[in-house]
Amino acid sequence: MGNKPIRIGNQASEHIQNDVYGQAMIDLLPLFTDYRFRHQNKGLASQWTRFVLQKMELTIDEKDAGIWEFRNMEKRHCYSNLFQWAGATTALKIARQYSLEEISIQANSKRERAIEHIESCYDDQRKAYTNAQDNTDLDAFTLQLIMMGYLNPNSTKAKDHLVQLEKVLKGEHDLFYRYLHKDDFGRPKSTFLVCSFWYV
Known part of the structure; x- marks a missing residue:
């Protein structure tokens, strides 16, 4: 309607959001747990589950911009670790279905690490979870x-x-x-x- 200036894009490309690896793992679950495709999926399930777990390994202890994409407030957000927990739980389901023992061990390790981070956000006095560690x-x-x-x-x-x-x-x-x-x-x-x- 003739309004100027028009801004194209934002700073999202600069943000780190570590929940995405867990989100990706959850999206793979229906494909890799569908028994109709069990035999043709075994190699892919192993390859992709291992790949996403490696990404989680690199980022699980990292601070990020969180779901709301804070520009100047990087923290270890409870939300990011929740989805890493969910992703690791999903990887564990996939590993158990295909008897992938090594991946099962890796997934369980990431799951426990995510739990540590989530619980570090718990405020005993208020009996509530805060948005991030030390917050x-x-x-x-x-x-x-x-x-x-x-x-x-x-x-x-x-x-x-x-x-x-x-x-x-x-x-x-x-x-x-x-x-x-x-x-x-x-x-x-x-x-x-x-x-x-x-x-x-």
Whole structure:
């Protein structure tokens, strides 16, 4: 409508987001666990599972920009390690189906490492998971700890965590803020729709 200037692109190409390897592993699961293709998939399952696990090995201890692509706030985000946990859990399922013992050991090792990082985000006093290690900020993405099955939804830990998120991040009309701490653009003033779906 004649508005200028028009910006093309953003800084996303510069961001490190280490959850992607777990996301990729999860996407491979239906292909590699479909028994109809078991025999033709064995080589590919071994090759690709090993490849993604190696990427996770290189990044599991690394700080990143997180799901919200913070520009100047690299941290070891709970979200990134949650998806590395999920990816390693997926790799373990694939390895067990094809009796890939070495990959099974690697996957279990990555899974345990991811758990260490996730648990380092737990705030004992508030009984809630923070957005990153050595941080006190709460973030709606930690709702996915329950959605992804890391926390048992019926557990006291999951219920306590949910109560804290409701107390801090739930706005009007049951809509959720992503977070309320100051970011690169200041303090958030509006809710974020996808977080409300996670809450539901």
